[in-house]
Each structure stands twice: as C-alpha cells, then as structure tokens.
Amino acid sequence: MLLKFVVSVVALGVLAIGGYFVVKEDGVRALRKVLRDRLEAGDYLAALATAGKIKEAGKSTEELETTITQTARFLVAEDIYRQAVKASKEERWVDARALLTRSEAVSNSSFKYYEEAKKLLQEAEALAAGVAHKAAVTISNLEERAKTEQSKRQELEQKQKSLEGTLSEKENSISQSRSETAIAKQKAEQYKKDSEDKQVALLLEQARAKQLMEQVEKESKQKFFNEFRIYRDMAQKGKEQLDNAIAEINSKRDVTAIVSVASVYIGQGKILFDEAKNKIADFRDARTPVAYAGKVGDLVSSLSQFLESSRQLRSALLYIDEEGSAEFMGSFSKGKDALGNAVSLLSGVSDFLTGQ
Numbered sequence: 001m002l003l004k005f006v007v008s009v010v011a012l013g014v015l016a017i018g019g020y021f022v023v024k025e026d027g028v029r030a031l032r033k034v035l036r037d038r039l040e041a042g043d044y045l046a047a048l049a050t051a052g053k054i055k056e057a058g059k060s061t062e063e064l065e066t067t068i069t070q071t072a073r074f075l076v077a078e079d080i081y082r083q084a085v086k087a088s089k090e091e092r093w094v095d096a097r098a099l100l101t102r103s104e105a106v107s108n109s110s111f112k113y114y115e116e117a118k119k120l121l122q123e124a125e126a127l128a129a130g131v132a133h134k135a136a137v138t139i140s141n142l143e144e145r146a147k148t149e150q151s152k153r154q155e156l157e158q159k160q161k162s163l164e165g166t167l168s169e170k171e172n173s174i175s176q177s178r179s180e181t182a183i184a185k186q187k188a189e190q191y192k193k194d195s196e197d198k199q200v201a202l203l204l205e206q207a208r209a210k211q212l213m214e215q216v217e218k219e220s221k222q223k224f225f226n227e228f229r230i231y232r233d234m235a236q237k238g239k240e241q242l243d244n245a246i247a248e249i250n251s252k253r254d255v256t257a258i259v260s261v262a263s264v265y266i267g268q269g270k271i272l273f274d275e276a277k278n279k280i281a282d283f284r285d286a287r288t289p290v291a292y293a294g295k296v297g298d299l300v301s302s303l304s305q306f307l308e309s310s311r312q313l314r315s316a317l318l319y320i321d322e323e324g325s326a327e328f329m330g331s332f333s334k335g336k337d338a339l340g341n342a343v344s345l346l347s348g349v350s351d352f353l354t355g356q
Contacts, residue, residue: 008305010058031050032054034271037053041112042113044071044075045075051064074108074111077108077240078113080100080103080105081117084099084100084121085120087124088120093127093130096120096128097121097125100120103117106121176334184326224292227283231276231283232346234272234273235273235306236346236350237269238270238273239346240253241266241272241310242265245313248262248265249262261315263317266314269306269310271308274307284300294353301345306342308338309342312335315327315331
C-alpha cells in the first residue's frame, strides 16, 4: 500500500512538473545520468522525480519502469530503516527486528543502508532474543512466583480453612463445654438441693430417731425402775416377815405357838427373798444399765443378808426351848445382825429409787 502511494505521489509530481518543462532528447540522456547518480547516492525521492521526468518525455521503457518500482521499494526500505533505527535507539529491539525482517533494506545489497540495516537486524535479533529470553525468564520467574504465590495462597487458604475448622471445632467445643457446664451446674444445683433435702430429711430423721431413742430410753429406764422397785418391794415385804418373826420370838407366848407362827413368817420371807434373788440375777445381767449396776448389786447383797438372817432365825427356833442357851442366843443375834445389814442396804436402794 505504501509503495503504491509513493508511486502515485511521484507520478502526480512528475505530471505537475512536466507542465513547466519541455524535455528534449538531449535532456533525456542527461536525466538518465542524473537518475543513475541519484540512485548511486541513495537519493531515492529525487531519483523518482527524475524518472518521472524521463517518463513524461515519452521515453518510458521496461527498464525505466523496473527502476521506478525498485526505487520506490528503496524509498520504502529507507523509511523502514529509519523507523528501525529509531526503535533501536529506544531499545525496542523486537519492533526493530520486525521492521527489518524480509524488508528490502536487508534483502537487496543495492540499498544504500544495506550493510547498516543488516548489522542492525543482527543486533536487533540478538538483543530481541535476549529480551525474549529475559522476558521468557521473567515470565518463567513470574510463573514460578505465581505458582509459589498460588501454592502459598492455597496453603494459606488451606490453613485458613483448617483454622476456621479449628475455630469452628473450638467454638463447638466451647459451646459444648458451656452446655456441659450448664448441665453440670444444673446437676450440681439439683444435687445440692437434693443433698440439702436429704440433709433436712436426715436431720428430721435424726431428730425423730433421737426423740424415739429418748422415748425408748425413757420407757426402758422407767421399765427398769419399775422392775427394780418390784424386787425392792419383794425384799421389803420379806423384811416385814422377818420383823414379824423376831417380834414373835421376843414375845412371851407359848413356845409352841411362837415356833409355829415365827416359822410361817420366816418361811414366807424366805420365799420372797429366793424369788427376788433368782429374778434379780437375770435383771442385773441382762437389763441393768452400767450406771445403775451398783444399786442393783446393793439389792442383791441385801437379799443375801435377808436369806442369811432367815437361816439364822430358823436355827434359833430350834433352840428356843433353851432360851438362854448359847446356841439360841448366837443364832438369834446373828439373825438380827444379818437383818440389820440387809435393812441398811435396802434403805440405800429405797432412797435411790425415791429420787428417780
């Protein structure tokens, strides 16, 4: 397109100039010499103008047409070369190489800047290759960096997802812990309430048990003292029988009557003493609190003395006919002494029972 444009411009210029000049035969030869000189000098635009004048003179030949076409090509190549030089100065080596490759500037040795264009093309190719290599390296580095960045980004995304998962797990764990804590707290409160209720129930039960124990203890104590009084009363009634027997022995009645009545008194007393002593032995061993064991023991000792008194008084009745004899007096005295000891012990027991 550029070549056609240049040829058209030159043709129009030639026609315009031709209106003012009259070319003669001698002038044509001179113009051809000028054309050659200008071509050799590389003044392609002036050469085209000269060729136009020759053609205007009617001396157009196939050779002249070829020269015009080639000159136009050189003119285009010159413009391309200048653009390539400018591109090289701006270090646009790829553009310089693209301009010169397959252009007339490097394919036709007749071009006035042929050597310069060839050298510039070689330089542009080398530098463009370097630029391309550098660009390739840069691109490769950028690609590697991009891959690295992508890998880092993916790793970061993975870590972020993992972190989000961990955070989610922690949140779930915290939520679960809070829920478990709330449940545990609720259970603890319920346990505390149940414990308090159980404690209250236990205290009430203990109070009832204590009250019951106190009641049982009171009843047991009352039962103990009631039974203790029974045995004391038996001893007391037996003692009264012995008192009656002694009174009968001291009376001045008939000996036979004394023996008969006194024997009954002594026998009735002994029956009471034996029964009381047999029962109080089990009472002392099985139903007597430790605190009262001494007093029960006193009653047992008192009953033993009452029985001894009964035995001595019965022995005295055997010698009552010999009222002044040593046998009578000894047995009667021992009987009264044993009775006195028994009464003394029984009196202490009675005083104790009176205070209860």
